[in-house]
Amino acid sequence: MDLLPVLSYTIGIPAAGYFALAAARLHVGSARTVAALRRAGTQPPPPASGTPPVRFAVLMPMLREDRVVDRACAHLAGAIRAGVPLEVVIAVSEREEHERSRAVEALRRAAGQRRSEGLDEALTRAVRPEAHPRVRAALATGDEAALGRILAAEPRPTTAEAAAEVADRLNAELGRTAFRLVTAPASAGGKVGQLNAALRAWSDRRGADRSTVYVGVYDADSQPDLAVFDRMSGQVAVRGAQGAAAPEIFQQVSCYCRNLGDMRGLRAALALPDALAQTRWALGFEYELYRRYSARARRGTLRPLAYCIGHGCFVSADFLERIGGFPTLSPNDDLALGYQASLLGAEIAPVPALDYCDVAPDSLSTIRQSRFWFHGSARFDTDLRAFRAELGVRPGRLQWWALLAAGHGRNLAWAWRAALWTVAALLAAVAGQPALLAVLLALHLWYVQGGYLQTLRQLRRLPGGADRSGVGRLPLRLLAAGAVAASAAFVIRSLGPLTGSLQLLARRRPTRPWKVER
Structure with missing residues (x-):
């Protein structure tokens, strides 16, 4: 008996079933989400209720974001001008000052050695980009005096220095102190250390004020639909009118297309399908996850395992106080x-307003980013057990096993689906099974290219979506190239979780936290 056809069917049929189910789920889920977003844009605000107005505090953790802090803050200032009760805390770190000092010393040592190679990171940390050619020339000739003049005249500003100027200008324009700056010590652990430093500073100013406040988080590349604040306030008002509790957490989902206009050539052709694939996941899976989770948390029935996203996440100040701030046990x-x-069993409710942000700037960054995310996802059971011990929470046995099953199933599919399809297609081709191969190819086209075209069409249909996402300005030749490159982008993106899974199987330590340089 020839085992190859048997092996091909054994792998190929489950692979076909998975991709048919996954493609259908994303197709239907994203259509439902877009309908919800369009509906939210046409609904009148709810009638006034007896509940106090909702206020917002947005924390913006920033590291080496001096080039974009102005744009990020100016965007949120638009909500404040529109009357949203919002204050913004820019959370920076002393690490940048230390990094700049070390970079300057490295450049001074290199000048003494007349060395100009291998110093890209030091140049980036120490001086403005326009000064890089002159610094390299001074290093190559060993001109320490010229180097000293450039370092003194054109240092790269830290985010703290840039943010202080931005905050002062915007506060003067607004006529009140809406933007504040908090500097976390260098010892504060990563992004969450900056968040908790900003949260503590904000909480100290809040004092005994017990009004309804949601503490949100946005990244430096976030350009959210500013209707998000009214839509959260509307949901809280509706709950108040019904005598129901407001959600502990509101979560936006994202469109990852905002920086595509800055890219050219092959880089753009690969980034476009990557951005649309992430956006499709946000629309087709994440929004639906929060919708189902929210409904089940309110009913007290078996709920799925949910995760939050570190931008467009708004947490009730009271809930943050209850859990002791943002969790620090995971990167x-x-x-x-x-x-x-x-x-x-705290409620996470979706907000029908998108956060428009950036996709990773190149394929290597995509792999590193998705691997970092996978490592955080793969430790979900460790995190759950740590929280269970810390908080003394004992969910029912069925609920506990449902959380574990959802997490393990999600991570298995994320890490291995591209490899599964590739192996199944190769086996079908080698075993001479054209019908199975045709089915696998058709499902790949539906999952990848079909998702690409559907998401592109949906962004164009959303009110303001084509303009905010930038897809309305992309040339036709790039859109066509992106459709062709979508299969390659699917494989490239899968390498992050796949290599992350292999690292964990080999018991290697996860890679260090990933940070894009803008």
């Missing part, structure tokens, strides 16, 4: 916050 504090909420 992926946003995922861990969702796991903590899932364990406690």
